[in-house]
Every structure is written in structure tokens, then in C-alpha cells.
Amino acid sequence: MLKELREIVQQVTASSDLNDAMNELVRQTRHAMQVDCCSIYLRQPHKQNYLLAATDGLAASAVGRAKIPLGEGIVGLIGDKEELINLADARSHPKFKYLPEAREDAFISFLGAPIIHQRTTLGVLVVQQKQERLFEEGEESFLVTLASQLATVIAHAEAKGNLLSPNWHGVLRGLAGSPGVAIGRAWVWRPRVTFDQVKARKSDDAQLQHARLNKVLIQVEDELNGMALRFQESQSSESVAVFEVYQYILKDPMFISLIRAEIDQGWIAGSAVKRVCEQQISQFGGMTDPYLRERAADIRDLGQRLLTRLIHEDEGMLTLSLDKPIILVADEISATLIAEIPPNKLKGIVSAKGSINSHAAILARSMGIPAVMGIDHTFELLEDRTLIVDGYNGDLLVEPVPSVLREYRRLIAQEEQMDELFASTRLEKAITLDGMPVSLLLNAGLSADSDVSSNDTVDGIGLFRTEIPFMMRDRFPSEQEQVIGYRRVMASYVGKSVCMRTLDVGGDKQLPYFPIVEENPFLGWRGIRLTLDHPEIFLVQLKAMLRASQGLDNLSIMLPMVTNLDEVRVARRMLDRAWREVSDETAEQKGEIRYPSLGVMIEVPSLLYLLPDLAPLVDFWSVGTNDLTQYLLAVDRNNGRVANIYDAFHPAVLRALQQIFDEAERYGKPVSICGELAGDPIGVLVLLAMGYRRFSMNNSNIMRIKYIVRQSRFDELQKLLQEVLNQQQVGIIKDLFGRYLEERGLGGLLRGPR
Numbered sequence: 001m002l003k004e005l006r007e008i009v010q011q012v013t014a015s016s017d018l019n020d021a022m023n024e025l026v027r028q029t030r031h032a033m034q035v036d037c038c039s040i041y042l043r044q045p046h047k048q049n050y051l052l053a054a055t056d057g058l059a060a061s062a063v064g065r066a067k068i069p070l071g072e073g074i075v076g077l078i079g080d081k082e083e084l085i086n087l088a089d090a091r092s093h094p095k096f097k098y099l100p101e102a103r104e105d106a107f108i109s110f111l112g113a114p115i116i117h118q119r120t121t122l123g124v125l126v127v128q129q130k131q132e133r134l135f136e137e138g139e140e141s142f143l144v145t146l147a148s149q150l151a152t153v154i155a156h157a158e159a160k161g162n163l164l165s166p167n168w169h170g171v172l173r174g175l176a177g178s179p180g181v182a183i184g185r186a187w188v189w190r191p192r193v194t195f196d197q198v199k200a201r202k203s204d205d206a207q208l209q210h211a212r213l214n215k216v217l218i219q220v221e222d223e224l225n226g227m228a229l230r231f232q233e234s235q236s237s238e239s240v241a242v243f244e245v246y247q248y249i250l251k252d253p254m255f256i257s258l259i260r261a262e263i264d265q266g267w268i269a270g271s272a273v274k275r276v277c278e279q280q281i282s283q284f285g286g287m288t289d290p291y292l293r294e295r296a297a298d299i300r301d302l303g304q305r306l307l308t309r310l311i312h313e314d315e316g317m318l319t320l321s322l323d324k325p326i327i328l329v330a331d332e333i334s335a336t337l338i339a340e341i342p343p344n345k346l347k348g349i350v351s352a353k354g355s356i357n358s359h360a361a362i363l364a365r366s367m368g369i370p371a372v373m374g375i376d377h378t379f380e381l382l383e384d385r386t387l388i389v390d391g392y393n394g395d396l397l398v399e400p401v402p403s404v405l406r407e408y409r410r411l412i413a414q415e416e417q418m419d420e421l422f423a424s425t426r427l428e429k430a431i432t433l434d435g436m437p438v439s440l441l442l443n444a445g446l447s448a449d450s451d452v453s454s455n456d457t458v459d460g461i462g463l464f465r466t467e468i469p470f471m472m473r474d475r476f477p478s479e480q481e482q483v484i485g486y487r488r489v490m491a492s493y494v495g496k497s498v499c500m501r502t503l504d505v506g507g508d509k510q511l512p513y514f515p516i517v518e519e520n521p522f523l524g525w526r527g528i529r530l531t532l533d534h535p536e537i538f539l540v541q542l543k544a545m546l547r548a549s550q551g552l553d554n555l556s557i558m559l560p561m562v563t564n565l566d567e568v569r570v571a572r573r574m575l576d577r578a579w580r581e582v583s584d585e586t587a588e589q590k591g592e593i594r595y596p597s598l599g600v601m602i603e604v605p606s607l608l609y610l611l612p613d614l615a616p617l618v619d620f621w622s623v624g625t626n627d628l629t630q631y632l633l634a635v636d637r638n639n640g641r642v643a644n645i646y647d648a649f650h651p652a653v654l655r656a657l658q659q660i661f662d663e664a665e666r667y668g669k670p671v672s673i674c675g676e677l678a679g680d681p682i683g684v685l686v687l688l689a690m691g692y693r694r695f696s697m698n699n700s701n702i703m704r705i706k707y708i709v710r711q712s713r714f715d716e717l718q719k720l721l722q723e724v725l726n727q728q729q730v731g732i733i734k735d736l737f738g739r740y741l742e743e744r745g746l747g748g749l750l751r752g753p754r
């Protein structure tokens with residue numbers, strides 16, 4: 001049976017069309033189980049019934065017509081009870097309901113299994129037989145296994161397949177790329193020249209081809225410079241960093257010399273670009289790290305730009321002219337495409353490919369344009385239809401009904417008012433209404449290598465993630481390369497503290513030149529575990545940080561993934577050594593290097609039990625709530641299937657946070673929060689109530705969190721927390737603190753992604 005089961009599952013999951021998959025499944029299952037009939041009933045939520053969707057054995061004419069109302073018949077009962085039913089004679093069951101159009105009368109025994117996906121019943125899978133008999137245990141488990149496989153296929157098809165009709169309206173679910181809501185008409189973009197359109201051709205004039213390449217390289221560089229300039233004037237440095245990456249690829253001698261080598265092999269310039277880009281795209285596209293995987297998109301975009309230029313050599317600037325604001329919809333949206341659209345014409349973004357790490361998403365966030373990524377669909381039928389982009393929840397609403405449109409319009413109006421409010425206090429101090437000062441710090445380093453600028457709205461950098469400069473290269477960066485990068489960050493924050501975290505690769509962050517293959521990467525060789533095993537890498541990084549801090553004296557250093565005290569002791573010894581060596585080397589030059597404060601991230605639960613022993617070894621600690629939640633609750637923070645269990649408001653996490661704060665107080669250690677919880681409107685209130693005063697978060701959260709702090713009273717928050725401290729239900733704390741926000745007119749913030 002196992003062999004048959006595998007074959008059915010393989011064929012069904014390989015099928016690109018749901019109807020084909022279901023027809024195949026009923027046919028093969030009937031054969032494999034040697035029964036007289038196999039059918040699938042699908043639940044139609046809006047119509048309150050189960051519809052016969054496929055059968056091998058019942059009347060074919062009943063497919064798509066025969067219906068069983070919810071809660072009726074044995075099929076309805078299986079759906080309600082969410083369990084298998086096995087009957088030797090179905091006719092004698094009180095729920096039995098005869099479907100005349102299906103010509104069911106010949107069948108007596110009945111075995112049905114619910115088709116359930118993520119706790120939702122999608123339908124029922126049934127086999128029937130003319131002979132009266134109870135089905136065997138093996139047959140039961142065979143059917144249950146098939147039903148569970150079918151559930152995934154149906155759920156996927158439902159998410160993907162609905163746009164087949166031009167009049168379809170409803171919701172498509174993707175990923176929240178950039179928060180906010182936009183309403184507008186779809187404008188579907190297709191690349192001007194794709195790689196597929198370029199036929200591989202040879203030329204016997206390599207010199208001419210090199211000259212053509214040189215010309216377009218200059219043109220595209222000019223275009224990119226123009227775009228970067230535009231963003232420099234109007235947007236944050238994050239956006240500029242996006243274009244720096246493009247320019248970096250364009251100037252990468254390796255990339256260009258590969259193209260030149262292809263020309264020398266006899267290919268025309270266009271073919272050479274295509275061949276090199278395709279090869280690099282497949283290389284990056286196959287990487288496990290999501291950030292690096294996204295770089296394939298950058299190369300594709302650049303390659304298509306070069307090709308467009310090569311094919312339309314004599315055309316002037318390629319610009320898009322639009323007469324009305326649009327929602328940009330495309331298979332893959334690049335940062336340069338966004339840059340080509342006049343900012344006042346771009347309301348929202350929808351991309352089939354890409355994730356929250358793609359440059360398009362980073363750029364959209366920095367421009368404040370709502371974006372939904374990863375809606376895996378062919379978009380042709382969306383052209384000019386009304387869309388709502390819900391960038392909070394990652395939803396795309398197609399042709400919404402008037403009441404939904406009204407509701408979203410109201411949300412947009414509310415949001416505009418709130419943005420004005422938040423901006424009005426951007427330069428004010430973060431202080432509660434009853435006079436409690438709070439430090440707001442920046443989490444930086446994630447987007448490319450230069451997303452920090454002197455930021456007068458924050459008190460410093462609470463977490464600088466140093467991984468990205470390591471990931472963006474094809475080898476470990478040299479000490480001097482690191483010094484330059486770190487110095488730029490520290491120099492932007494003169495007089496404010498900059499907390500640099502030592503390399504935290506492993507887990508979901510891989511270096512392309514240092515692959516780590518592990519069964520459980522989040523429980524593996526990650527963070528400090530890896531760097532302590534490689535003192536040559538660790539020492540270089542520590543020295544680079546120290547050198548970069550010379551004369552600025554604003555550096556502190558933080559260790560990630562600490563599990564044992566010995567890790568801290570060894571790291572401290574390394575820091576001592578790095579400091580001595582760097583100090584000796586620089587002794588002749590003017591100015592000494594200040595010994596930085598050293599702290600740890602509290603993100604592995606073992607440290608909760610070691611805080612009294614940890615205290616004498618470090619100068620501060622900072623809570624990484626992202627990993628602490630992951631490890632306390634044993635939930636992979638990147639696994640969508642268990643995302644509903646990943647909850648930083650879980651009573652166990654909250655108690656841990658209270659304990660960490662209390663012990664920091666007891667031992668006189670400064671403590672901050674640098675996980676996502678600090679930038680969460682409810683999270684920050686709960687943490688304030690616990691006593692926390694230092695919060696480090698992404699740039700996009702700073703203004704609203706500052707506003708929230710300024711609208712709150714510490715004494716009230718403390719009282720609220722007392723009320724719920726011993727509650728064990730997850731929702732209560734959120735409800736209570738959510739109400740607190742609502743009472744201050746900030747309820748709209750609760751829609752935001754958490």
C-alpha cells in the first residue's frame with residue numbers, strides 16, 4: 001500500500017491544476033483500495049454546503065452540481081466532527097442523505113475522512129463499496145493520509161487559482177512588505193526585455209561588442225546615479241544603500257570580466273550579458289539565506305536594464321509616463337523600477353516574487369509606500385482593476401465591495417492623521433506624561449551596509465547587526481574594510497552610544513563562502529559559538545571595532561547567542577587582547593583607544609538562570625526578544641506553519657522579561673530590549689510597565705513609539721500590569737494594553753504587523 005500511496009501523492013502534488021489533481025486522486029485511489037467509488041466533496045464556505053468536486057464511481061454529471069448542506073448527511077457530519085467515519089451500511093445511519101443526481105443507491109459501505117488544512121475543514125474524501133463491510137484499519141489510515149496530502153494541494157490551489165475568471169473578486173494573501181494601506185487601480189508592468197527574448201547569437205567582431213557593452217555600462221551607471229541622487233535628496237539613507245548595491249554589482253570587476261570573457265568567446269554583447277546573468281541568478285537563487293537569495297533579483301534587474309539598453313541603443317532615457325497614480329503590480333518589482341515611477345504617482349506595490357528582505361520592500365518601507373510581496377500569481381487579469389493593498393497584513397483585495405472600500409478609506413484617513421501626529425513630536429524627548437524619561441535607540445545594519453545616518457530622533461544605536469557586510473562579499477572582509485564601515489556608523493553618532501554586535505551568522509544567516517550545513521541550524525553553530533571557534537575571525541572583528549572607535553569613544557560591544565558563562569569569559573579575554581594589541585600599535589599616534597563596555601544578548605533561556613553569575617562578567621545586557629521567544633517556546637521564528645504559536649506575549653516570555661529586568665536592577669546592570677517587541681505599540685507599553693527604559697528598534701518604528709511613550713503614564717501602566725501579571729491567558733495582556741492605546745486615540749496602531 002505504501003508504494004501506491006507514494007505514487008498517488010507524487011502525482012497529485014505534481015499536478016498544476018486542482019481539477020486534474022482531484023480527478024487523478026479519485027481514479028487512483030479507487031484502483032489502489034479496490035473500492036467501487038471514490039469522491040471528493042469540497043466545502044464552499046460562502047454557500048454553506050459541500051459540493052461534489054470529483055468522483056470515480058458516482059455519476060460524472062453530478063460533479064459540480066450535487067450539493068450537501070453543511071451539517072447534513074454523513075459528509076456534513078464528518079466535516080462537523082472533524083473525524084473519520086467508517087460504516088458497514090451507510091443507509092442505516094440516521095444522518096444518511098441520498099443524493100439522487102449522483103446515483104448513489106448502489107453503494108452500501110462508506111468510509112469518509114475530513115480534508116483539513118491548518119485547522120480548517122476544506123472538504124471530505126469518501127470511498128464507497130457495493131458490498132456491506134467495515135473498512136479495515138489499514139484502509140482507514142490510507143484514506144486519512146491521502147486526505148491530509150490533498151488538503152495542502154487544495155489550500156495551495158485556493159490561494160493561487162482564483163483569479164482565473166476575469167470577474168473574480170476577493171482577497172489574495174501574500175507577505176506584508178511595507179506597512180500601510182493603499183487603494184487604487186492596478187498597473188501591471190512587464191519588463192521591456194527579458195532574458196527569454198534574447199536569442200543567443202555570435203559575432204565575429206568582438207571589438208565592436210566590447211564597445212557596445214562599454215557604452216551601455218556608462219548609460220546604465222548614469223541612470224543609477226540619477227536615481228540614487230533623487231533618493232539622496234528626498235529619502236532616507238536606506239534607499240540610497242539600495243542603489244549602492246546596484247552600483248556595486250555594476251562595478252564589480254568579476255561580474256564585468258565574466259561578461260567580457262563571453263564576448264571574447266564570440267558572443268554578441270546581449271548574449272554575453274544574458275549568459276552571465278542567468279548563471280549568477282541561478283547561483284544566488286539557490287542560496288539558503290533569504291537576504292542573499294534576494295540578490296538574484298538585483299542581478300536580473302540590472303541584466304534586463306543592460307539588455308534593454310543594448311536592444312534600444314539609440315533611444316534616449318527610458319522613462320515611464322503615467323497620468324494618474326497607480327498600484328504597481330509586477331511579477332518581480334525591482335528597486336530601479338520603483339525609482340522610475342514619479343513618487344506622486346506610486347500609491348502601492350504588489351509583487352509576485354520577493355519577500356520582506358527584497359530591496360523593493362526595503363525601499364517601499366523607507367518611502368512609506370504600502371507593499372505586499374509574494375502573491376504568487378499571474379497578474380494579467382488585474383490590469384486596471386481596483387485594488388486595496390493592505391501592507392499590514394499582506395493582503396491584496398481585488399475589486400472590493402463598497403462597504404470594504406469605505407472601511408479602508410476610513411483607515412487611510414485615520415492613518416494620515418496619525419502620521420501627522422507622530423511627525424509632530426519627532427524631535428521631542430521620549431518622556432512619559434508623568435515624567436519618566438525613556439531612551440529610544442536604533443536597530444541598524446540590516447539593509448546593505450550603510451543604512452545609518454546621523455539620526456536626531458534617537459539616542460544612539462542599540463543594536464548594529466554586523467552580518468550584512470560579511471554576507472555581501474565573497475570572502476571575509478579585511479580588518480581595514482571593517483574599520484571603514486564601522487567608523488562610518490560611529491562617526492554618524494558622535495556623543496551617542498553605538499552598540500555593535502559581534503558576528504551572528506549561522507541559523508538562517510549564511511555566508512556564501514563559509515557554508516554551514518546542519519540539521520538544526522538554529523540550535524547549531526551560531527553567533528558566539530562560531531566566532532569563539534574562529535579566533536582569527538573574532539579578533540579581526542574586535543580590533544576593527546576598536547580601531548574604528550578611536551577618538552569617538554562611543555563604542556560598546558555585544559555578544560550574540562551566549563549560552564554559557566565561559567563563552568563570556570573567553571570573549572572578554574579576547575577583547576582584552578585585541579584592545580592591548582590595538583592600543584600598542586596606536587600608542588605612537590595621538591589619542592588612545594577607550595576600552596569599550598561589553599554586554600551580552602539575552603536570547604538563550606539558559607541565561608535566565610545564570611544572571612547573578614553573569615552580572616560580574618559584563619557591563620550590560622540587552623534582550624533579544626526575537627530569539628528568546630523562539631527558544632523559550634521552541635518555535636522556529638521563520639516557520640509560517642507555527643507562526644500562530646510564536647508569541648512574545650506568551651505568559652512565559654513575559655515572566656522571563658520581568659525577571660531579566662528585576663535582576664538587572666538588583667545587580668545594577670543597564671538593560672535594554674532590542675528585539676521586535678520594543679517596536680510594537682503594545683509591547684513597549686508592557687515593557688515600560690515592567691520597568692524597562694531603553695528600547696532599540698527599526699527606524700520605521702521610532703516616531704510612533706516616541707509618540708506612544710509621550711501619551712502614556714508610567715503609574716497607570718504599572719497598575720495595569722499588576723492586574724494581569726498572574727494571568728495565564730495569552731490574549732488578556734494584549735487586550736488590556738490595547739484598550740489603553742485605544743483610549744488615547746491610538747487604536748489604529750493595533751492593525752500594524754506584529
Ligand code: PEP
Nearest residue numbers: 603624625626627674675
Ligand atoms: C533578537 O534575537 O531579538 C535579535 C535582536 O537578534 P536577531 O533578530 O538579529 O537574531
Ligand code: MG
Nearest residue numbers: 603624626627
Ligand atoms: Mg537574535
